[in-house]
Amino acid sequence: MDSRVRDVVGWLGERDERSSERPGLRLLGLALAMVFPLVAIGLRFAQVQLTLGDEYRGEFEQTFERWEPIPSRDGRLLAAEGTVLAEDVDLFRLKVHYRWLEEPADPGWLRSLALRRLDRRARRNADLIAAAEAEVVHEREALWRRLAGRSGLEDQGLAQRRQRIQRRVERLQARVAAQREQNERAERLALEAPPDPDESWWARCHRLVVTTLTTPPRREAREPVVIQEQLDYHVVVEQLTPELAVEIEGHPELFPGVRLEAIPQRVYPQGDLAPHLLGVRQPVSDEFLAERRARFPQGDPLDYQPGDRAGLNGLERQYEHRLRGLRGARRLVFNRRGELLDSQVVREPRLGQDVQLGLSVELQRAAEELLDAALSGPQVDETNRKPLPTPTGGSIVALDVRTGAVLAAASGPRFDPEVLVNHDPAGWRAILDDPRRPLFHRAVEMTLPPGSVFKIVSSIGFLESGELDPEESLTCLGYLDSPERYRCYTFKHHGVGHGDVDLVSALARSCNVYFFSAARRIGAEPILDWADRLGLGRATGVDLPVEQTGSLPREERRAGGRGRSRSSGETLQLAIGQGRVTATPLQVARLLAAVSNGGRLVTPRFAREQRDFEAPHLGKAESETSPSETVERISGLSIRTLAFVRRGLEQVVENPQGTGFKTVRCREARIAGKTGTAEPGGGRPDHAWFAGYAPANRPRVAFVVVLEHAGPGGHAAGPVARKLVQALERLDLLGQSSAATDRAGPSAN
Numbered sequence: 001m002d003s004r005v006r007d008v009v010g011w012l013g014e015r016d017e018r019s020s021e022r023p024g025l026r027l028l029g030l031a032l033a034m035v036f037p038l039v040a041i042g043l044r045f046a047q048v049q050l051t052l053g054d055e056y057r058g059e060f061e062q063t064f065e066r067w068e069p070i071p072s073r074d075g076r077l078l079a080a081e082g083t084v085l086a087e088d089v090d091l092f093r094l095k096v097h098y099r100w101l102e103e104p105a106d107p108g109w110l111r112s113l114a115l116r117r118l119d120r121r122a123r124r125n126a127d128l129i130a131a132a133e134a135e136v137v138h139e140r141e142a143l144w145r146r147l148a149g150r151s152g153l154e155d156q157g158l159a160q161r162r163q164r165i166q167r168r169v170e171r172l173q174a175r176v177a178a179q180r181e182q183n184e185r186a187e188r189l190a191l192e193a194p195p196d197p198d199e200s201w202w203a204r205c206h207r208l209v210v211t212t213l214t215t216p217p218r219r220e221a222r223e224p225v226v227i228q229e230q231l232d233y234h235v236v237v238e239q240l241t242p243e244l245a246v247e248i249e250g251h252p253e254l255f256p257g258v259r260l261e262a263i264p265q266r267v268y269p270q271g272d273l274a275p276h277l278l279g280v281r282q283p284v285s286d287e288f289l290a291e292r293r294a295r296f297p298q299g300d301p302l303d304y305q306p307g308d309r310a311g312l313n314g315l316e317r318q319y320e321h322r323l324r325g326l327r328g329a330r331r332l333v334f335n336r337r338g339e340l341l342d343s344q345v346v347r348e349p350r351l352g353q354d355v356q357l358g359l360s361v362e363l364q365r366a367a368e369e370l371l372d373a374a375l376s377g378p379q380v381d382e383t384n385r386k387p388l389p390t391p392t393g394g395s396i397v398a399l400d401v402r403t404g405a406v407l408a409a410a411s412g413p414r415f416d417p418e419v420l421v422n423h424d425p426a427g428w429r430a431i432l433d434d435p436r437r438p439l440f441h442r443a444v445e446m447t448l449p450p451g452s453v454f455k456i457v458s459s460i461g462f463l464e465s466g467e468l469d470p471e472e473s474l475t476c477l478g479y480l481d482s483p484e485r486y487r488c489y490t491f492k493h494h495g496v497g498h499g500d501v502d503l504v505s506a507l508a509r510s511c512n513v514y515f516f517s518a519a520r521r522i523g524a525e526p527i528l529d530w531a532d533r534l535g536l537g538r539a540t541g542v543d544l545p546v547e548q549t550g551s552l553p554r555e556e557r558r559a560g561g562r563g564r565s566r567s568s569g570e571t572l573q574l575a576i577g578q579g580r581v582t583a584t585p586l587q588v589a590r591l592l593a594a595v596s597n598g599g600r601l602v603t604p605r606f607a608r609e610q611r612d613f614e615a616p617h618l619g620k621a622e623s624e625t626s627p628s629e630t631v632e633r634i635s636g637l638s639i640r641t642l643a644f645v646r647r648g649l650e651q652v653v654e655n656p657q658g659t660g661f662k663t664v665r666c667r668e669a670r671i672a673g674k675t676g677t678a679e680p681g682g683g684r685p686d687h688a689w690f691a692g693y694a695p696a697n698r699p700r701v702a703f704v705v706v707l708e709h710a711g712p713g714g715h716a717a718g719p720v721a722r723k724l725v726q727a728l729e730r731l732d733l734l735g736q737s738s739a740a741t742d743r744a745g746p747s748a749n
Helices: 003-021 023-050 053-060 107-116 126-150 155-192 201-214 242-250 286-295 314-318 361-375 417-421 425-433 451-465 489-494 503-509 512-522 524-533 554-558 562-567 569-575 585-596 639-654 713-730 738-748
Strands: 063-070 084-097 233-237 258-267 281-283 309-311 328-335 340-347 393-400 406-412 474-476 479-482 485-487 499-501 600-602 631-633 672-678 687-694 701-708
Touching: 063 340, 084 242, 107 126, 126 155, 126 242, 155 233, 242 258, 258 417, 281 417, 309 314, 361 393, 361 406, 361 713, 393 585, 393 713, 417 425, 451 503, 451 512, 451 524, 451 569, 451 585, 451 639, 451 672, 451 687, 451 713, 474 512, 479 512, 485 489, 485 512, 499 503, 503 512, 503 639, 512 524, 512 569, 524 569, 585 600, 585 639, 585 687, 585 701, 639 672, 639 687, 672 713, 687 713, 701 713
Parallel strands: none
Antiparallel strands: 063 328, 084 233, 084 258, 281 309, 328 340, 393 406, 393 701, 474 499, 479 485, 600 631, 672 687, 687 701
């Protein structure tokens, strides 16, 4: 044996002898080897309890925030008397947390809710835990009994709604679980795939190492799939009774797991009154939002978001910038089970502004009832008791001759705005299938030849040209040159003419031949010039989003000379309101207002005050528009001309030979106006017009009645105009003392 080996063996032997002599050292070493790990474990336990407890507890009690918009009420539309025409009302929806409606209750949720009700010591007692779980189940049952008794729904109805929600959520959960299973199967297949024979040993080792380090271990007991819908509140009752909403707000402890959601809804308390004027508010579409973004690339001043509402037509759209309220914001705090812990309003909603209209509710209702009666069936001519054609549509407009305030603007047939607000498919289909086009706003969008009503414009053009003496008489044989063309109404129907007529009697008796002869003498230029000055052929500027301008044959003014336009047949047709001249009822009402108020062209207005539309975006202070800015003095229109024209319009109604004497004249007030019969051609019945103002000696209100395809103006539109004036007098819209003065008027003539 080598000497070095012998030395080592000897040393070990000596060491064993020394160790056997001191056994305590061995025991001490063994004790230290056992105590040191226990001390380390104890220190770690103390660290977890003392320093990391809050961290673990916070992880267990983790919360998350969600921001929820607070709907705001939009402003109201109010009539002149303060009557509410459109407003927002809050409809409450009942929402219940999924775990409170799930049947049977989720065991994990039930256990966690029960443990939250017990202190730390009680949580170790299985009997107390079971009792707490039974208490939660009892509260669930009491909740649904309480809701069934107060919501107006039976237990079975609520149960069916709960089942529908649960089936939908379970289908979503099953799809998510199936997708997870599919992903895990793909991962297993990737791990179990045979190695590529061309893969190098180094690449194979690298792949195995990376896969082993990045793939979590497979768990034998898999956690169940939990989707967001299981942590959310679901709508159970769409429209809650106000009494139940108040009870839930006042006693939330009786309704655990329940939330109320206020949804503002636009309502129209007057039903189908003035639907064309008011319009409707609807949720904004993607196209609407895209249009707003394109219009305001730097940021929409009205801050539209998906789910908001906007006025789509009528006054709702015109005054959207004032009516629209701005939503608020609420901060919601939920626990990890989706239960609401805290709710805090961060930004209060801002209510929209009210818009006060000059519209008279009672006059509007009277006008619409008159239209309804006219459109309901065949009418009878009051003069000869013969039937008249049933109109396909019509309009009545009344406005203040001094300010232009629109007192009534009726269009028929009407529609119920609730059909559009509530998305009633059957009602919507009925509206679309109606050939009379109920959605068509005839007061501002219907353009028709004005017929003999246009003779008012022609008369002004004749007199202001200086080439026609209003007192000069022209002879009417019933036709101009030939009995076959350019005839009067009396000649076509009775074979006679009017004889010698001047301007006043020509207006009163609506003599076509007089206006043919005068137009041939003077030409089209003065007529077209004054038609333009009186507002025809262009927008009135009314505060509505859509308005038609009508048309004038303006190219005749550029035809290359007065001689050509004088000799054209279109000039003769123009003089009596036929051919290519068209106007809206609102334009004609504005024309009559200008004649009656001394030659001031008013701008029709529905709202009593106007504000700049883009003021918030442009940084301007909102400013009201004064009445003087809506009235334009017509240049060159003489008082003498107006006096002759007004005399003629009074004689239309007061003269026994006037076209409105038998059908328009009434005892309540003196009326001035003009009948009109416009021929549409094609063998269809004529359009009937009557445009006038009242009282004739002290004008306050200008009005227009037009009925599509209703027959002669005096026979069809005249009686409706008379009833409208009677309603004006009954509602005291013609002045408090007008009745006594006007009743004495006819006997003096």
